[in-house]
Amino acid sequence: MDPKRSRSAPLVQPIYQSTTFVLDDESYADLLENDGLDAVWYTRVRNPTVDATGAEIARLEGADAAVMTSSGMGAISTLMLTLCRAGDRVVAARELYGDSYELFARYLPRLGVEVDFVAAAELDQWQETLERAPVRVVYAEALSNPQLVLADIPGLAALAHASGAVLAIDNTFASPRLLQPLSLGADVVVHSATKFLNGHSDVVAGVIAGSSALVKECRRSIMTFGSCLDPHAAYLVLRSLKTFGVRIDRQMASAAAIARWLEESPEVVRVIHPTLDSYAGADVARRLLPPGEGGGIVSFVVAGGDERAARLMRALELPTEATSLGGVETLISAPFNSSHYLMAAEERAAIGIEPGMLRLSVGLEEPSELLADLGRALAKTATAAARH
Numbered sequence: 098m099d100p101k102r103s104r105s106a107p108l109v110q111p112i113y114q115s116t117t118f119v120l121d122d123e124s125y126a127d128l129l130e131n132d133g134l135d136a137v138w139y140t141r142v143r144n145p146t147v148d149a150t151g152a153e154i155a156r157l158e159g160a161d162a163a164v165m166t167s168s169g170m171g172a173i174s175t176l177m178l179t180l181c182r183a184g185d186r187v188v189a190a191r192e193l194y195g196d197s198y199e200l201f202a203r204y205l206p207r208l209g210v211e212v213d214f215v216a217a218a219e220l221d222q223w224q225e226t227l228e229r230a231p232v233r234v235v236y237a238e239a240l241s242n243p244q245l246v247l248a249d250i251p252g253l254a255a256l257a258h259a260s261g262a263v264l265a266i267d268n269t270f271a272s273p274r275l276l277q278p279l280s281l282g283a284d285v286v287v288h289s290a291t292k293f294l295n296g297h298s299d300v301v302a303g304v305i306a307g308s309s310a311l312v313k314e315c316r317r318s319i320m321t322f323g324s325c326l327d328p329h330a331a332y333l334v335l336r337s338l339k340t341f342g343v344r345i346d347r348q349m350a351s352a353a354a355i356a357r358w359l360e361e362s363p364e365v366v367r368v369i370h371p372t373l374d375s376y377a378g379a380d381v382a383r384r385l386l387p388p389g390e391g392g393g394i395v396s397f398v399v400a401g402g403d404e405r406a407a408r409l410m411r412a413l414e415l416p417t418e419a420t421s422l423g424g425v426e427t428l429i430s431a432p433f434n435s436s437h438y439l440m441a442a443e444e445r446a447a448i449g450i451e452p453g454m455l456r457l458s459v460g461l462e463e464p465s466e467l468l469a470d471l472g473r474a475l476a477k478t479a480t481a482a483a484r485h
């Protein structure tokens with residue numbers, strides 16, 4: 098019988114705050130036949146609360162299955178170490194979150210995996226690099242952090258599959274509300290569930306979603322790597338997912354309005370948001386995104402470079418100067434001293450992170466109050482810039 102229909106069943110998923118579970122004949126059989134991957138017997142492998150959260154994210158992504166991890170980086174490193182062997186080749190977008198870039202540029206090569214980086218938006222570059230030699234994994238962010246380059250997922254899928262490669266997409270910035278990479282041809286999706294999926298800036302979590310077979314392989318790796326999620330954290334993510342749709346719709350609408358407003362400001366050199374006519378990937382956005390929607394992040398470049406960007410962040414009253422994104426409170430950060438601080442200025446410039454770039458993660462505050470605050474802070478820092 099459906100547990101939801103049984104008398105006195107809890108409406109809300111309980112937290113199974115237990116490391117271990119009673120063993121029976123079925124658990125022993127599963128351990129012998131299946132590495133214990135299907136039975137619930139130890140929380141590092143399976144836990145009912147963690148599994149319920151994975152199942153809900155699988156539903157949102159249109160995936161057969163999903164497995165939760167301790168963080169977004171836990172998901173990405175688990176996936177890559179599961180898929181790659183020494184001698185394999187990986188082709189990745191050069192526009193990646195800073196620690197993802199570290200994994201690909203520094204750690205995978207140490208293990209004998211060759212990694213080539215290409216400009217995410219240049220399908221010709223992907224094709225040329227993929228055709229050079231066999232490739233195991235093609236990897237990109239659906240919307241890159243922080244340049245908001247939109248990956249042409251159907252185009253990448255066609256190229257990856259022609260080379261026999263797996264297409265893995267980090268869907269953290271876009272979220273499954275904006276696009277579902279699996280429905281566009283990707284084979285596997287990873288997330289920092291820390292961001293929009295949890296949305297309350299109080300949990301670090303990750304997820305890998307895809308076919309049952311690949312998710313099972315990843316679960317086997319998690320069992321050995323220990324990159325599992327704690328049941329209480331999983332409960333918080335599941336609770337947040339109940340409001341995911343309404344939160345992100347409001348965040349996306351406010352972000353689009355703020356992007357339009359920033360584009361009118363003479364203090365702002367460039368605004369990046371997929372809803373703008375000026376967006377470099379406008380043709381891809383028209384093909385892949387619902388009209389008028391472009392995600393909850395706006396990146397922009399202020400006149401006056403990184404120094405002005407740093408002062409602007411301090412001058413704001415509503416957005417908090419903090420790293421991370423996707424939460425109900427608006428956050429602002431500068432890649433140069435947060436997500437991409439490990440990169441030299443020239444390396445940042447090469448991947449489109451210009452001096453003065455800021456990343457605004459739009460929360461649930463009144464958009465008019467955010468605009469008023471941005472206007473005041475831009476004016477205040479412009480005066481200070483003139484004085485110095």
Ligand SMILES: Cc1ncc(COP(=O)(O)O)c(C=O)c1O
Pocket residue numbers: 168169170171194197238242267269270288289290291301302303421
């Ligand atoms: C696009 C993207 N992927 C992955 C991560 C890593 O996620 P976590 O901090 O949950 O490990 C981040 C973190 O900011 C990110 O922005």
